Each structure stands twice: as structure tokens, then as C-alpha cells.
Amino acid sequence: QVQLVESGGGLVQAGGSLRLSCAASGRTFSSYAMGWFRQAPGKEREFVAGISWSGGSTSYASSVKGRFTILRDNAKNTVYLQMNSLKPEDTAVYYCAASGIAIATMQPYDYDYWGQGTQVTVSS
Numbered sequence: 674q675v676q677l678v679e680s681g682g683g684l685v686q687a688g689g690s691l692r693l694s695c696a697a698s699g700r701t702f703s704s705y706a707m708g709w710f711r712q713a714p715g716k717e718r719e720f721v722a723g724i725s726w727s728g729g730s731t732s733y734a735s736s737v738k739g740r741f742t743i744l745r746d747n748a749k750n751t752v753y754l755q756m757n758s759l760k761p762e763d764t765a766v767y768y769c770a771a772s773g774i775a776i777a778t779m780q781p782y783d784y785d786y787w788g789q790g791t792q793v794t795v796s797s
Contacts, residue, residue, distance in 0.1 A: 682791030695769030711765035723777025
């Protein structure tokens with residue numbers, strides 16, 4: 674069982690930066706691939722970024738590549754999403770998720786555990 678708690682969301686102007694954190698409970702955090710997803714009002718949940726259990730492999734949605742960076746610290750049971758050059762279209766609730774598959778995938782159904790989400794709002 675893994676419990677996930679996101680933090681770091683907020684209101685930021687376009688072009689600004691935010692760093693999201695996702696703290697995980699449980700001693701098996703390092704065995705899970707981790708992903709960040711987001712969901713805007715009226716839209717489906719979409720993949721943002723993923724990282725393998727070791728941190729050696731990452732993947733990004735094309736809409737955020739070059740602007741967002743996913744990192745993990747297995748000693749701290751935490752995964753991060755550094756978001757730079759934010760745009761109004763990045764506004765959404767951001768969720769972290771844990772997958773028992775070794776390499777993070779883009780499909781929500783591959784993830785076993787989810788956090789409750791943190792709101793990110795980017796003003797123009």
C-alpha cells in the first residue's frame with residue numbers, strides 16, 4: 674500500500690515557475706515507477722511526465738517537454754515536478770501516481786495509487 678500526498682500548487686503568472694512535490698508513505702516507494710498527470714475542467718486526465726523506479730528513465734508529454742522536469746529522491750520517498758515557463762493552458766489539478774510497472778507509462782490505468790491532487794493556476 675502506498676499513500677501519496679501532493680503539495681506545491683498555487684497561482685502563478687504566465688512565464689513563472691512552480692515545483693510540485695509528492696510525498697509517499699511506505700517502504701516500497703523505490704520499487705514503483707511514478708507519474709504526474711493533470712486534469713483541467715471539462716477535460717480528461719492526461720499524462721504529464723513519468724519516471725522509472727530508479728530514476729534512470731523519464732518521459733514527457735509533448736506539450737510540456739523542455740519546460741517540465743520530473744525527479745525523484747528515493748531516500749526521501751518523494752517525486753518532484755519542476756515546472757518552468759508556465760502557460761495558462763497548464764492550469765489544472767495535478768496528480769501524482771505510483772505504478773508497479775518498472776517504467777512509467779502514459780496510461781492512467783497502469784497506475785495503482787493516486788494522490789488527491791494539487792491545483793495549479795496560471796494567469797495570463
